[in-house]
Amino acid sequence: MTSAPGADLAIGIDIGGTKVAGGVVAADGTVSRRARRDTPHRSTSPDVVEDTIVAVVEELFAAVGRERVVAVGIGAAGFVAADRRTVVFAPHLSWRHEPLQENLARRVNVPITVDNDANAAAWAEWKFGAARGETHTMIVNLGTGIGGGIVIDGRVQRGRYGIAGEFGHMQVVPNGLRCECGNRGCWEQYASGNALVREARGLIAARSPVANDLLAGVGGDPSALTGPGITAAAQAGDPTAVELLAEIGHWLGVGIANLAAAFDPGTFVVGGGVSAAGPLLLDPARETFRRQLTGRGYRPMARVVAAELGNEAGLIGAADLARMDSAGLELP
Incomplete structure (x- = not known):
C-alpha cells in the first residue's frame, strides 16, 4: 500500500506471554495511541494469537487513520529466526516455526517487520531511553519469563541464527526447576514474574502465617x-x-554477574513488568551483582538501571525498527 502524504507513524506490537500490547509511535519514540488484548495463554492454535494481533492493529488503524501508518513492527516473545520472518519457538505461546511475518502480511496491508520482543526493547532503550550514549548495552526484561537483548555500537546483536539474547534460558541451578523450554534450572525460573507469583503461592500452600496478609489481599483466593x-x-x-x-x-x-563475565557491558537496563518494583528489586540485584562479579574490586562495574520506557519499550522499538525497514534503511 502506498502511504498518504504526511504519513509519519508506525505501529508497534509487543507480544508477551499474557498480553498483546500495541501503540502508535512517532519518529521520536513517543506513543500517541494504545490498545491491548489478553493473550490466549497456552492456546493450541497459533491462529488465535494472530487474530489477537490483527485486532489490536485494526483498533490502532481506526484511531489514527490507516493511511498515516508506514509500517507495523512486531516484537514477539520467542526465538525469531535470522530472516526476521519466522518465530522458531516460543516457550510461553504455541508458535513452532511459525511464519508470522507472512501470515500477518496477508491480513495487514502495510509493511510488516518481526523481531524478538527483547531485541526491540533493547533498541528502544538504547535510542530513546536509559542507555542513550552507551556503547555496550544489555537489557534484561523480567516479565512472564526473562527476555534479553544486546546493543553494541548502535547495532542489535542477534547472533548467527537470530536467537542471541535468550538469557532467561541460561542454567543457573544445575538440575533445578523444570522450565517451559524443556530444560531445568533456567534463570527465568528464579528471577521473573512467574517465579515471584510461584514463590508467594508456595508460602500460601504451606500455610505459612507470613503469607496471611498477601492471601487476605486477594480475598483468600491464591489464584x-x-x-x-x-x-x-x-x-x-x-x-x-x-x-x-x-x-x-x-x-x-x-x-x-554471569552476563558481565561473558560480555562486559557498560550498562544493564532492567525492564519488564517486574521492574516496576524499582529499588525493592534493583537494590538486592546490585548488591548480589557486586558480590558475585568476577574480578570484583579490580575492574569497572557496569551500571544496573531501570528501564525508562517501562512496559512500552518493546512496542516502541518494534515500531522504530519497522519504520527504518519500510524506508529501506539497513536495520541495526
Whole structure:
C-alpha cells in the first residue's frame, strides 16, 4: 500500500506471554495511541494469537487513520529466526516455526517487520531511553519469563541464527526447576514474574502465617495473586512481599554477574513488568551483582538501571525498527 502524504507513524506490537500490547509511535519514540488484548495463554492454535494481533492493529488503524501508518513492527516473545520472518519457538505461546511475518502480511496491508520482543526493547532503550550514549548495552526484561537483548555500537546483536539474547534460558541451578523450554534450572525460573507469583503461592500452600496478609489481599483466593499485586503490597510495606522481591532481585544479580563475565557491558537496563518494583528489586540485584562479579574490586562495574520506557519499550522499538525497514534503511 502506498502511504498518504504526511504519513509519519508506525505501529508497534509487543507480544508477551499474557498480553498483546500495541501503540502508535512517532519518529521520536513517543506513543500517541494504545490498545491491548489478553493473550490466549497456552492456546493450541497459533491462529488465535494472530487474530489477537490483527485486532489490536485494526483498533490502532481506526484511531489514527490507516493511511498515516508506514509500517507495523512486531516484537514477539520467542526465538525469531535470522530472516526476521519466522518465530522458531516460543516457550510461553504455541508458535513452532511459525511464519508470522507472512501470515500477518496477508491480513495487514502495510509493511510488516518481526523481531524478538527483547531485541526491540533493547533498541528502544538504547535510542530513546536509559542507555542513550552507551556503547555496550544489555537489557534484561523480567516479565512472564526473562527476555534479553544486546546493543553494541548502535547495532542489535542477534547472533548467527537470530536467537542471541535468550538469557532467561541460561542454567543457573544445575538440575533445578523444570522450565517451559524443556530444560531445568533456567534463570527465568528464579528471577521473573512467574517465579515471584510461584514463590508467594508456595508460602500460601504451606500455610505459612507470613503469607496471611498477601492471601487476605486477594480475598483468600491464591489464584488471584499476581506479580503487580505482590509489588503493590511490598511498596505498601508488607514484609513478606518485600522479602519475595528481594529474593527475585538476588537471582537477578546472579544472572547479570554471569552476563558481565561473558560480555562486559557498560550498562544493564532492567525492564519488564517486574521492574516496576524499582529499588525493592534493583537494590538486592546490585548488591548480589557486586558480590558475585568476577574480578570484583579490580575492574569497572557496569551500571544496573531501570528501564525508562517501562512496559512500552518493546512496542516502541518494534515500531522504530519497522519504520527504518519500510524506508529501506539497513536495520541495526
